[in-house]
Structure formats: C-alpha cells, structure tokens
Amino acid sequence: xxxxxxxxxCETVCDVVTATPYAALSATFDRPAQRPDDGTPLPELWHWLxxxxxxxxxxxxxxxxxxxxxxxxxxxxxxxMWAGSQFSFHQTLCVGERLQRTSTIAxxxxxxxxxxxxxxxxxxxxxxxxxxxDIALTEFHDIVYREAVKPDDMxxxxxAAPRGATWEKHWVPDDVLLFRYSALTFNGHRIHYDRKYVTxxxxxxxxxxxxxxxxxxxxxxxxxxxxxxxxxSYEFRAVRPLFDVHPFDVCGAPQPDGKTIRLWAKDHEGxxxxxATAVVR
Numbered sequence: 001x002x003x004x005x006x007x008x009x010c011e012t013v014c015d016v017v018t019a020t021p022y023a024a025l026s027a028t029f030d031r032p033a034q035r036p037d038d039g040t041p042l043p044e045l046w047h048w049l050x051x052x053x054x055x056x057x058x059x060x061x062x063x064x065x066x067x068x069x070x071x072x073x074x075x076x077x078x079x080x081m082w083a084g085s086q087f088s089f090h091q092t093l094c095v096g097e098r099l100q101r102t103s104t105i106a107x108x109x110x111x112x113x114x115x116x117x118x119x120x121x122x123x124x125x126x127x128x129x130x131x132x133x134d135i136a137l138t139e140f141h142d143i144v145y146r147e148a149v150k151p152d153d154m155x156x157x158x159x160a161a162p163r164g165a166t167w168e169k170h171w172v173p174d175d176v177l178l179f180r181y182s183a184l185t186f187n188g189h190r191i192h193y194d195r196k197y198v199t200x201x202x203x204x205x206x207x208x209x210x211x212x213x214x215x216x217x218x219x220x221x222x223x224x225x226x227x228x229x230x231x232x233s234y235e236f237r238a239v240r241p242l243f244d245v246h247p248f249d250v251c252g253a254p255q256p257d258g259k260t261i262r263l264w265a266k267d268h269e270g271x272x273x274x275x276a277t278a279v280v281r
Contacts, residue, residue: 003119006073009105013051014130017042017097021049021184028180029220038096043223044231045216047093047127047137051101052186063197064188073108075119077145079202080189082211083120084142084237091136098130106140114156116147149203158240161266161273165251167225171217173209173244181213206243214242214274217250218263222278225252226261229280236276242267 019035025046027033055066068074093099107122125139178192190197191208198204215236222229242248246268253262263276 001074003073003075003108003110006105006121007108009071009073010102011071012100012102014098014100015050015052017047017050017093017095017099019095022046022095024180024184025049028177028184029217036095038094040095042093042095044087044089044219044234045212047099048185048212048216050099051127054186060188063201064190064194071103071105072123072143073105073119073121075121075145077117077119078148079146081144081146082141082238083144084211084235085215086140086233086235088138088233089136089231090138091134093127093136099127099136100130101125101127113146115150115153119145121145156240158269158271161251161264161270162253162262165253165264167221167252169217169221169250170247171250172247173207173242175207175244178207178209178213178244181210185210185212204241204243206245209242209244209248211236211238211274214238214248214250214265215276218252218265218274218276219278221250221252222261222263222280226254226280231278231280233279234276236263236274238274240267240271240273242273248273 022042023033023035053066059067061067065080104124105121106124109120111118111120121143123141123143125141126135127137128135175193182192191202191204192210193207195207198207218236219234242265248265248267250265251263255262259279259281261278261280263278264272265274267273
C-alpha cells in the first residue's frame, strides 16, 4: 500500500460556533463560565472546540483513536502524536457563526529515525463562513506516527528551555484538567485520561498533557499580556511531553521588532517542552 496515494484526499465538515463549549473552556481555565453572546470573538485556537471528529464506538481502536483509514491514511504504526501546527489568521471567527472546514492531506512522508520507522502526515484545514468564499483561518496540522515502545529505547536528550522570559505563568496539571479538555475536544486518546494504559502500554510516567492544550495556554498568556494585539500567524512544535505528575510553566518574550513574540513551555526541570512563535500587529 502506498501511503502517498492519500495526498490530496479531502473532507468537508460544517459546524456552528455555539456558546457552551466557549464557556466550558473558560471554566476549565479557571475563568468565569458565562455563555457569550452571538458576535463575541472566538479566541485563537478555540476553534478546536468545534468540527470534532465523531467516530462510532465500533470504529475506535485500542488506543482510543479512530481506527486507521478513512480520511487519514491507514498508517500501521501504533503510536500517534500531534507534533505541531502552523496558522494564518485572516478574519476573526465569532460565536454564533456557521462555519465550514475543508481538510486536505497535504503530504505523507516515511522516514527512519532513532527509534525506528516514522510516518509524518501534514493536513491542511481551511475554515470559512458558510456562504462565503474568503478563508478566515488556515491551519497546517503535523501528525507523526511511531513504532511501539521497546525496552531498550533511550529517551532523547532533553533541551534546556530559553532564559529571560518577560512573562511566565505556572500551571499544575491534574487528571481533571486533562479529562475536561479531552471531553471538550471529544478526544478519546487514552494517554490523556487512562493512567493504567498510559503507564503500562505506552510506557509514560503519567497522563500526557495534550499538545494542543499547551499550545492554547501559550496563546492565552499572550492574549492576557497583550490584549489589544491582533494575531496574524502562529506556529508551535512539540519538543518533549509534559505529564500530570509535575507542574510546568508557559513563558513568553516579545522581540525587539515589537511584532514577533517567542513563546515556550518548560517542564519542572527547566527542559523545553514546546516552542512557538506568534506574529502580531
């Protein structure tokens, strides 16, 4: 089977930006849970509360993900992770709007890495308002598939996080936070809520903090510190997983040009977990 045959495969999903998921994520972030009025701007990355994948129970694999095949290529490797994303923000999305998302498999690449076979899948998502052709948001989503953990696998050498943060916020994750984010995004991946599975099958020390959750917390820090800024683009890359057994910090530092913001997350030992760049005006 040639996985590159999936390049160009498309699907289209429609959804309505309703108020309750917005309020629920606000509460999850320890903010007031008022349901916003129609026309309220949707914070960047909160579009992940919508267009949710909804496989039937019989279509779910042992790890909690949908079975291989369908829209995504049928990669045989057992472990899957969200490696990063790149965004271009063209228009502000608002509560109450009817939206359409067109997703396209942009690329599929097979490689051999330090721990064995790897498959990288890049997906492009274009979101626009129903009945309008102008794209409001473009997102590229990088997915990596990996082999199962082997007893002699050596973890990658950790990278020290940058110093000199201008902003910093401390987060103490727990299983309730991770469960609520999984529920809000209809994410059945067991590494985020099933401690027995994640430690005994995947070999991790605790529940894995969602990469998209960390990416959202980085932008939440930016929005809090620069509430008037208009976000033009954002990209992030996962470097090292975070777990619910230790706290972590999200950090930011505006650059001299006044438009570029470096953002990063670091674990309890000061190692880099995620790096990101935002461009604002």
